[in-house]
Structures are given as structure tokens and as C-alpha cells.
Amino acid sequence: MASLFDAVSTPLIPCLATSTGLPVKHFQFLVAVLALAISSGSFAQTQSAEAETRLDDARPNIVVVLVDDLRWDEIGCAGHPFVQTPNIDRLAAEGVRFRNAFCTAPLCSPVRACLLTGLHTHHHGILDNTNRSRQSHRLKTFPQVLQRAGYETAYIGKWHMGNDDSARPGFDHWVSMKGQGTSFDPLLNVDGEPQSFTGHTTDVLNEHATAFAARPRDKPFCLYIAHKALHPELTQRDDGSITDPKAAQFLPAKRHRKLYAEDPIPRRLNVTDSLQGKPALLRKIKGLPPLGPATGTDDKTVRDRLRMLAAVDEGVGQLLDALEAVGKLENTVVVFTSDHGYWYGEHGLSVERRLAYEEAIRVPLLIRYPKMTKAGGLKAGCIIDDFALSIDLAPTLLELSGASEKLAVDGRSLAPLLRGETPQDWRTSFLIQYNTDTVFPRVYRMGYRAIRTQRWKYIRYLELAGMNELYDLKNDPYEMRNLVRAPNVQRILRELNSELDVLLKE
Ligand SMILES: [Ca+2]
Numbered sequence: 445m446a447s448l449f450d451a452v453s454t455p456l457i458p459c460l461a462t463s464t465g466l467p468v469k470h471f472q473f474l475v476a477v478l479a480l481a482i483s484s485g486s487f488a489q490t491q492s493a494e495a496e497t498r499l500d501d502a503r504p505n506i507v508v509v510l511v512d513d514l515r516w517d518e519i520g521c522a523g524h525p526f527v528q529t530p531n532i533d534r535l536a537a538e539g540v541r542f543r544n545a546f547c548t549a550p551l552c553s554p555v556r557a558c559l560l561t562g563l564h565t566h567h568h569g570i571l572d573n574t575n576r577s578r579q580s581h582r583l584k585t586f587p588q589v590l591q592r593a594g595y596e597t598a599y600i601g602k603w604h605m606g607n608d609d610s611a612r613p614g615f616d617h618w619v620s621m622k623g624q625g626t627s628f629d630p631l632l633n634v635d636g637e638p639q640s641f642t643g644h645t646t647d648v649l650n651e652h653a654t655a656f657a658a659r660p661r662d663k664p665f666c667l668y669i670a671h672k673a674l675h676p677e678l679t680q681r682d683d684g685s686i687t688d689p690k691a692a693q694f695l696p697a698k699r700h701r702k703l704y705a706e707d708p709i710p711r712r713l714n715v716t717d718s719l720q721g722k723p724a725l726l727r728k729i730k731g732l733p734p735l736g737p738a739t740g741t742d743d744k745t746v747r748d749r750l751r752m753l754a755a756v757d758e759g760v761g762q763l764l765d766a767l768e769a770v771g772k773l774e775n776t777v778v779v780f781t782s783d784h785g786y787w788y789g790e791h792g793l794s795v796e797r798r799l800a801y802e803e804a805i806r807v808p809l810l811i812r813y814p815k816m817t818k819a820g821g822l823k824a825g826c827i828i829d830d831f832a833l834s835i836d837l838a839p840t841l842l843e844l845s846g847a848s849e850k851l852a853v854d855g856r857s858l859a860p861l862l863r864g865e866t867p868q869d870w871r872t873s874f875l876i877q878y879n880t881d882t883v884f885p886r887v888y889r890m891g892y893r894a895i896r897t898q899r900w901k902y903i904r905y906l907e908l909a910g911m912n913e914l915y916d917l918k919n920d921p922y923e924m925r926n927l928v929r930a931p932n933v934q935r936i937l938r939e940l941n942s943e944l945d946v947l948l949k950e
Contacts, residue, residue, distance in 0.1 A: 459540075459822050459823060459826035459827065459828065459864065502775075503595075503664045503845055503846055504664065504775050504776060504777045504813065504815070504844055504845065505657075505664050505665050505666070505667075505767075505772055505775060505776040505777070506590070506595075506664075506665070506666040506667070506776070506777050506779075506841050506844070506845065507657065507666075507667045507669070507763060507767075507776055507777070507778045507779065508559075508666075508667070508668045508669065508779045508781070508837070508841075509669050509671070509756075509759075509760060509763070509778070509779065509780045509781075510556075510559065510601070510668070510669065510670040510671065510781060510782065510783065511671050511673060511674060511753070511756055511780075511781075511782040511783075511808075512552070512602060512670070512671055512672060512673060512674055512675040512782065512783060513552075513674050513675055513749075513782065513783065513784065513785070513786045513797070514674055514753065514756075514782035514785075514786075514807075514808060515782075515785040515786055515788075515803060515806070515808075516545065516782075516785060516806040516807050516808045517806075518749075518750060518753065519532050519533065519536075519753075519808055520532070520533045521533040521536035521537070521541060521810070522541070522808060524710070525707070525710055526704060526707040527704070527750050527753065528703075528754065528757070529753065529754075529757045530757065530761070531757045531758065531760040531761035531764060532756075532757050532760050532780055532810070534760075534761075534764065534812075535760065535764075535778055535780050535810040535811075535812045536810045536825060537824060537825045538812050538814060538824050538825070539778070539810055539811050539812030539813060539814065539817060539824070539825075540810070540811055540812075540817055540822060540825075540826050540827070540828055540862065541808075541809070541810050541825075541826075541827050541828070542809040542810075542811070542827075542828050542830075542832040542858075542861075543827050543828065543829050544806075544829055544830065544831050544832065545781065545806065545807050545808065545809030545831075545832045545833070546805045546806055546807060546831065546832070546833055546834075546874065546876070546896070547783060547784045547785075547805055547807050547833070547834045547876075548564060548565070548833050548834055548835055548874060548875060548876055548877065549564075549565045549784075549834075549876065549877050549878060550784035550785065550797055550798055550799070550800070550804040550805050550876070550878065551572065551573060551784065551797060551798050551878060551881075552573055552604055552783055552784070552797075553570050553572065553573045553576065553580075553604055553605045553606075554568075554570050554571060554572065554573075554879075555783045555784055555834050556570070556603070556604060556605055556670070556783055557569075557570035557580070557583055557605055558834040558835050559781075559783070559834050559835075559837045559838070560583060560585040560586060560587070560668075560837075560838065561583050561584060561585055561586075561835075561838060561851075561853070562586065562835050562836070562837070562838030562839050562851060562853030562854060562855040563835060563852075563853060563854050563855075564835060564854045564875060564877070565877055565879070566877065566948075567854060568583060570583075570605050571879045572684060572879050572881040573604075573680060573684045573881060573883065574682065574683055574684035574881070575606045575607060575608075575682035575683070575684075576605055576606050577605070577606025577607065577608035578606070579605070579606075580603070580605035580606050580608075580612065581608075581612055581613065583605075583612075584851060584852075585612075585613075585614050585838070586837075586838035586839075586841055586842050586851060587599070587614040587615060587666055587668060588613055588614030589614075589842055589847050589849050589851050590614075590666045590841070590842070590845055590847060591614050591615070591616065591666075592847075592849060593845060593846075593847040593848070593849065594663055594664070595663065595664050595665060595666045595845065596616050596617075596661055596663055596664070596665040596666070597614060597615050597616050597617070597665070597666045597667075597668075598615060598616065598617035598618070598619075598653075598656045598665070598666070598667045598668065599611075599612070599615045599617070599618055599619070599620060599668050599670070600617075600619045600620075600649055600652045600653050600656065600667065600668070600669045600670070601619070601620065601621075601649050601668075601669050601670035601671055601672065602620070602621060602624070602625055602670045602671065602672050602675075603620045603621075603670065604623060604624060604670075604680075606623075606682075607622050607623035607680070607681075607682060608622070609621055609622045609632075609633040610633060610636070611633070611635070611636060617635060617656055618633065618634070618635055618636070619632050619633070619634050619635075619649070619652045620632065620633050621633070621645075621672070623679065623680050624672070624675060624678060624679060624680050625645060625672045626645060626672075626677065627644065627645050627646075627672060627673075627677050627695035627752075628643070628644055628645060628695065629641065629642055629643065629645075630645045630648055630672075632648070634652075644696075644697035644698070644755060645672045645673075646671055646672065646673045646697065646752065646755035646756055646759060647697060647755055647758075647759075649669060649671060649672070649759070650669075650755070650758065650759030650762055650763075653667060653669040653759065653763060654759075654762045654763055654766045657763055657766050657767055657770075657772075658766040658767075658769070658770055660770075664845070666841070666845075669759075669763075671756055671759075673752040673753065673755065673756050674694060674749045674752045674753060674756075674786075675694075676692035676693060676694050676695075677692055677693050677694075677695055678692040683882075684881055684882065684883055685882065685883060686883055692795075693748070694745060694748035694749050694751075694752055695748070695752070696748055696751030696752045696754065696755065697751075697752075697754070697755045700751040700752070700754040700755060701751060703747070703750070703751045703754060704747050704750055704751065705747070707747075709743045709746045709747065709788075711788060711789060712788070712790055712803070712922060713922045713924075714790045714791055714801075714922035714923060714924055715737065715740060715788070715789040715790055715792075716737075717790070717791045717792070717922070717923075717924050718924075719735060719736075719791060719792065721925060721926035722791070722913060722926055723908075723910070723911045724890060724905060724908050724911040724913070725791060725792070727908075729885050729886055729888075730885070731885065732885060732886060734792075735791065735792030735793065735886075736792045737789065737792065739789075739792045739793070739794060740787070740788065740789020740790075740792055740793065740794055741786075741787060741788045741789050741794040741795075745794075746788055749786070760780065763778075764778070774814065774815060775815065776813075777811065777812070777813040777841065777844050778810075778811070778812040778813070779809075779810070779811050779837065779841075780808065780809070780810040780811075781807055781808060781809045781810070781834075781837070782807045782808055783807070783834075784797055784804055784805065784807060785797070785802075785803050785804045785805065785806055785807065786803070786804070787803055787804065788803070790803045790922075791923075793886075795884065796884045796886055796887045798878050798881075798884075798887050798890070799878070799887065799890065800876050800878070800892060800894040800896075800901065800903045801923050802917075802921075802922075802923065805876055805896070807834070809832055811858070811862060813844070813862060816844070816859070816862050816863060817862050817863075817864070819863070820862060820863035820864035820865070821864045822862070822863075822864045828861050830861055830866050830870055831870070831871050831872075831874055831898075832858055832861070833855055833871075833874055834855075835853065835854050835855030836855040836856055836857065836858050837855070838851060838853055838855060839851070839853045839855050839856060839857040840855075840857045840858040840859055840862075842857070843857040843859045844859060854950065856870075856871070872897060872898060873895055873896065873897040873943055873947065874895070874896055874947070875893065875894070875895060875944070875947040875948065876892075876893075876894040876895070876896060877892065877893050877894070878890070878891055878892055879891050880906070880907060889907040889908060890905060890907075890908065891905070891906040891907055892904055892905045892906060893906065893944060893948060894944070895940055895943055895944040895947060896917075897940070897943075898917075899916065899917055899918045900914065900915065900916060900917065900936060900940060901913075901914070901915045901917055901923070902914050902915075902928075902937065902940040902941070902944065904941070904944060912928050913926045913928055914926060914927045914928040914930075914933065914937055914940070915927065916933075
């Protein structure tokens with residue numbers, strides 16, 4: 445039996461602490477002095493090697509844990525009614541949680557490039573999931589900058605920009621698989637050598653990640669672990685097509701197969717969407733039934749995905765323990781996020797991802813870096829409501845590293861938000877995009893450019909004339925009433941059209 449819930453309405457922990465750590469101004473001064481010192485061209489020439497070593501030691505280590513297809517609302521700290529994610533929740537409890545974090549392209553390969561480059565899809569060129577291996581070797585990514593700044597860098601897990609598993613530039617240590625990989629007994633490319641491993645892929649990746657984090661070293665490191673979980677067992681060919689998604693299974697580790705067997709699966713209110721007013725979703729597609737309750741995601745699939753998450757959570761715990769054991773946890777920025785969401789029957793959708801409704805574009809985003817958040821006066825466990833985007837990851841981590849080299853990005857550093865400040869010009873809207881691909885007939889020709897503001901979402905389809913959509917998220921958070929033809933919103937519609945054009949030109 446299903447229950448309806450809304451994970452957005454979880455209790456708010458006020459962000460500003462009463463008196464912890466350094467005063468905000470004092471800390472800002474220290475950061476400014478450090479940044480000035482690092483960016484000064486004469487610094488390296490005038491300081492002794494010993495002083496440089498001390499500076500290096502002060503730079504934070506960086507760990508990014510990227511989960512595949514994890515929704516924002518299926519971790520304990522986001523209010524999920526039964527999932528057990530104690531280690532992921534620890535990151536939120538000791539760090540901060542961004543409650544309005546979004547991807548800018550809800551499709552695997554494009555958003556992976558957004559995360560690594562800080563660029564929008566139309567700027568980095570990984571336009572869809574077809575084989576873009578060559579382009580993915582040419583991306584200018586933040587780990588390349590960190591490597592040049594003296595960081596030891598590692599990529600561990602699913603790359604999935606093309607099926608090529610060979611090492612991309614910018615990584616001292618490379619552990620990856622071809623395309624989507626497998627859930628068990630993975631064949632991995634380890635620093636150029638094919639190696640077979642036994643066991644669940646999440647466990648194997650966790651072991652590699654923990655071993656890298658715990659290595660003795662005298663310089664800072666950046667570890668980017670991109671899990672195969674929570675992705676189903678299927679193969680994506682070079683043209684982007686996949687083996688039968690209906691036959692694809694989500695395969696958890698054996699020890700997790702019976703988790704949550706008796707727990708009722710929560711469903712959001714928009715699983716009941718009649719789709720009236722959504723002509724794009726009401727189109728008759730040859731060979732497919734109309735969208736509705738029967739086309740959504742079944743309970744077993746939801747459970748198996750949450751069971752896969754259990755091994756991811758254990759891996760987060762192993763990483764935190766390893767960092768603590770070598771005395772490096774407090775000087776490490778730990779980021780936990782996902783590439784995009786997934787449908788649990790909202791609007792009748794299931795495997796398609798790609799579309800601009802909330803369940804696909806919202807992502808979890810947790811950052812644990814108490815050294816900065818405490819100094820900025822933020823309480824541990826606080827929630828930040830400003831918009832944060834996938835394209836913000838690269839500029840954020842580069843700023844926190846103190847690297848002087850600049851990377852041209854579309855995103856903005858979240859560092860001010862981690863210091864308890866919201867810049868006056870912080871974004872109030874953002875661009876979402878999807879380029880038509882042929883993997884799922886249901887969404888064929890549904891390429892779009894969309895804009896989301898705090899109140900509105902406008903979806904401009906590129907190939908479906910007269911089918912655009914406009915939602916008032918304040919009064920209709922489940923996106924059930926398309927207002928695009930409502931007379932009283934035509935002025936706001938014109939404004940959104942103009943603003944979307946501006947965002948596309950930036
Ligand atoms: Ca994905």
C-alpha cells in the first residue's frame with residue numbers, strides 16, 4: 445500500500461549559529477589574505493619550501509561522491525520515511541544541505557560534463573548520451589586545474605561520456621568501466637590496465653576510493669567517486685540506444701536484497717496527474733500505452749533502487765572513517781550529490797528521466813566542510829534554500845582549493861553560501877535543457893529549453909509546436925496545471941520567454 449508524502453516540507457534548521465568559531469569578518473579576512481597570497485605571482489619565489497609545504501597542508505582535500513539517478517528525496521535527511529542512510533545523513537548533520545539544488549540537464553552524460561566543467565550543456569558539447577568519447581577527452585575540467593595546482597587527483601567509477609574507459613586528462617589515478625558498467629564482478633580499467641574484480645560494483649568502487657583517500661601523502665588530494673548505483677543493468681550502445689529497459693533490473697548487493705520488504709512505498713501527489721493540459725505527454729506513441737498509473741514505476745523497482753543505495757551509504761561511512769583515521773577529515777571538503785533524479789510514477793513517468801519536472805531536475809546536495817561553515821556562523825545541519833546548480837560544483841571546489849588558475853565556467857562558486865552569506869546578485873532563475881535523443885520513444889522530439897524561477901517554470905519545447913508548459917510552483921508544486929494559455933499569466937509568460945532568451949545567450 446502506498447502513502448503520499450512531500451519530502452520538501454521537512455523541518456527547517458535555522459542556519460546562523462549564535463556564537464561558534466571565528467567572527468564572520470575575521471574569517472573572511474583570513475580567506476582574503478590566503479587567496480591573495482596564493483594568487484600572487486611572486487609568492488612562490490619569495491617563500492621558502494617549508495612555507496610552501498605549510499600552505500599546501502592548509503589546502504583542503506576534496507571528495508565528491510556522485511550517485512547515479514538518485515532523487516533528492518530518497519535520503520533520510522531529506523525526510524524519506526524509511527530509507528536508512530546514516531552515513532549520508534551524517535554529512536548533512538555535520539555540514540549543510542542545499543534544499544534547492546538542481547541539475548541543468550537531467551540526462552546522464554550531459555550533466556556529468558556540467559559537474560566536471562562548470563559549463564552548460566550547449567557550451568561543453570556533451571549534448572546527449574550518444575558516444576562522445578572524443579569530446580569527453582577534450583573537456584576542460586576542474587580536476588585538471590587541481591592537478592596543475594599540485595593536488596593528487598583520482599577518478600573512480602562511471603565516467604559515461606562515451607563507452608571508452610580509458611583515462612581522461614587530469615587524473616593521477618584512474619579506475620573506470622566502459623559505458624554503464626555492470627552491477628557485479630566489474631571489469632575495470634585501473635591506470636590503463638584491464639582488471640577483473642569479484643563482488644558488487646559499489647563495494648569494489650568503495651574499496652578503491654577508501655584506499656586512495658587513506659594513502660600517505662604530503663599534498664592535498666581530490667577524489668571523485670562516481671557510482672554505478674542506482675543505475676539498472678543494461679548496455680548503452682555507441683548510438684545511445686539501450687538494451688530493453690523493461691527487462692533491466694536494479695541489482696543491490698546480496699546482503700541488501702531483503703531491506704525495506706515491508707515498508708510502504710511513498711508516492712507524490714502527482715502520480716494521480718490526469719495530464720489534462722499537457723499535450724506533449726498526451727501524444728499517442730506507436731506501440732506504447734497512454735501514460736497513467738499503470739506506466740509508472742512499480743514498488744519492487746523503488747525498493748531495489750533504495751537497496752542499491754545502502755552500499756553507497758556504507759561506502760560514505762568507510763570514506764569518513766578512513767579520513768578520520770588518518771586525521772584528515774576536518775580538512776576535507778566532502779560533497780555528496782547525484783547527476784539527476786528519476787520518476788516514481790509522477791505524471792505516469794518511469795524510466796525516461798530527461799524532462800523538466802521537479803522529480804528529474806532536483807538533486808541531493810550535501811557539503812561537509814565545518815572548517816568553513818562553522819567559521820561563517822552556520823549551524824551544523826543547517827539547510828540552505830538558495831538555488832545551487834550542477835554547474836556550481838567546479839567553481840566551488842576551485843575556490844575552496846585556493847587554486848589561482850581560472851577556469852571559464854557558467855556556474856558560480858557556492859563558497860559565499862557556505863560562509864553564511866547570500867550575495868545580493870545570487871541567481872533567481874536558471875536554465876534547464878534537453879536535446880532530443882532516440883532512446884525512449886515516449887520522449888522522442890521532446891527536446892526543450894526551460895527556465896525555473898522561485899515561483900515559475902516555463903518549458904519551451906523545440907520540436908512540439910503549441911505544447912509549451914507553464915507552472916506556478918507556489919500554488920501548484922506538483923505541476924498538475926499547465927497555465928500556458930491562462931489569460932492572467934500572459935505578462936509573466938512574456939517575461940519568462942525574455943529571461944530564457946537571456947539565459948541562453950549568457
Ligand atoms: Ca544518470
